[in-house]
Amino acid sequence: MPPTSPGRRPNRAVPVLLLLACLTLITLDARGGSSSPLDPVRSAAGDLFGPVESTTAAAVRPFAAVPEHFRTTNQLRGDVARLEAENSRLTSRLAGTALSRNRAAELDGMLAGSRSTGYALVPARVVAMGPAQSFSRTVTIDAGTTSGVRPDLTVLNNDGLVGRVLRADRSTATVLLLADQESVVGGRLGSSMEIGFLRGRGQVGSNARLDLDLVDASASVAKGDSLVTWGSRNGAPYVAGIPIGRVAAVYSSPRQQSMRAVITPYVDFTSLDLVGVVVDKGTTSDRTVITAEGAN
Amino acid sequence: MSALRALVLAGVLVLAVVLQVAVFSLLSVDGVVPNLALIVVVAAALVRGPEFAAVLGFVGGLAIDLAPPADHVVGRWALALVVVGYLAGRVRHDAGTSAVAAVVTVAACSFVGTSLFALSGMLLHDPSIPVGEALQVIPVSVLYDVLVTPFVLPVLLRLFRRLEPHQVAY
Secondary structure, X not given: OOOOOOOOOOOOHHHHHHHHHHHHHXXXXXXXXXXXXXXXXXXXXXXXXXXXXXXXHHHHHHHHHHHHHHHHHHXXXXXXXXXXXXXXXXXXXXXXXXXXXXXXXXXXXXXXXXXXXXXXXXXXEEEEEOOHXXXXXXXXEOOOHHHOOOOOOEEEOOOOEEEEEEEEOOOOEEEEEOOOOOOEEEEEEOOOOOXXXXXXXXXXXXXXXXXXXXXXXXXXXXXXXXXXXXXXXHHOOOOOOOEEEEEEEEEEEOOOOEEEEEEEEOOOHHHOOEEEEEEOOOOOOOOOOEEOOEEO | XXXXXXXXXXXXXXXXXXXXXXXXXXXXXXXXXXXXXXXXXXXXXXXXXXXXXHHHHHXXXXXXXXXXXXXXXOOHHHXXXXXXXXXXXXXXXXXXXXXXXXXXXXXXXXXXXXXXXXHHHHHHOOOOOOHHHHHHHHHHHHHHHHHHHHHHHHHHHHHHXXXXXXXXXX
C-alpha cells in the first residue's frame, strides 16, 4: 500500500471497505442466533489463542501472588478484630509459602466439596479474563474438550458457584461468570426453600452483587440467608445444591408484586484461580477427575 | 521481506491481545485493563497514516473479537478500531511531533473506541449495557490507556518506523 504523503487527501476507499466488512461480520454473527456461521472461525481462533494464553498465564503466575499479598492485607485490615479466623489465615499467607499453600487448600476444599455433593470435577485454572471494556464477564480456563469439558457445564470453586461453560475448544474453554448481566441462575434459599431467579449486575470485585427475584412475593427472606443453586434438568447448565452467596439486603415492591433480594456472592470473581468443572461420572479426561471416591 | 513484515505485525497484535486478557487481568481496575491493541493501532496511525492503521485496526479488532474469553458479536471491536485507526491517521501530522499530542491522541482514541464499542452493544443488545455502567467504565479505561502509553507507545513508534518500507521521495 503506498504511503500517503503530507497534504495529499487520503484514500477513503480502504476504511469504507473495512467498515462494510465489519458490518457484514456483525450482521452474520448477530443474525445467526444460537448457531452463528462464524462459530468455526471462533473455535479456530480459540485453538490458536488458547494455548498461547495458557502459556502466558503460566509464565506470569508466580508474579501474580505479589499484588495478591497487598490486596488481601488491605482488604482484611478492617476485619481483623472481627474475624480471628481470617486473621490467622492472613498471617499464614504473609508467612511466605502463600501461593502453593493456597492452591493445596483450594484443592482440598474442592475434594471435600466433591465428597459432600457427590459430583465429579475436572480441575482447571483460569488463564485469561475478558476486559471490562467488552462489557461481558467471561474467563478462559485451561481445560477443553480433551479434558471432558463441554458447553453448559457448571463451574465452581471451593467457595461456591462460579458460572457455566459457554464454549469449549480443544484445550481451553470460555466460562460465563455469575456476575455477567446475561447470566440467569435458578436459586433456592437455604432456610425457607423458596426459589427465585438470580441475575448478575456486571460488577466484579469486592462490590460484586447479584439480584434475586423471588417467585413467591410473600416469602420471608432474612438478611444473611444462604442461597444455593436450584438445579436444572439433567444438571445442565447448573447442578443443584452449589452454594452461591448470602442475602445482603431485601426489597419488596408492592406495585410489582415481587420480592427482590440482593445477594453477595461467596466467590471473589477478580481472584479466580483454581476452579472445577462438574462433569458426568464416567467422563474420560486427560487429567485427573476429582470424585467423591477420591481422585482417579 | 513484506511477508516478514506482515508476520511481525501479526505477532505484535497477538502479543497485545494476549497480554491484555492473560497478564493485565491481574492488574485490572474493577475489571478494566489497558487496551493494548488500540495503542498499537494508534502507533501505526501516527507512523504510517490512516489506511494502514485502518487495516491494522480491522485485524486487531478481529483478534479481540475472536480470542477466547470474548463472547460478544464478532466485528464490534473491529469496527471500533477501524474508525480509531482512520481518525488517528488523519491527525498524525500534529501528533507525530510532540509527546503531549501523542498522549492526547491516545486518550481521544481510547474514548472514541470504547464508546463506539459500547454504542454498538447498546444497538445490538449484546449484552444490553446500561448507560451508567458504560459511563463508569469508559473514563477508567481512558485513564488506564493514558497511564501505559508512555511505556508502550515509544517502543511501538520505533518498531513501526523500522518496519516502514524504504520509500522514494516524491
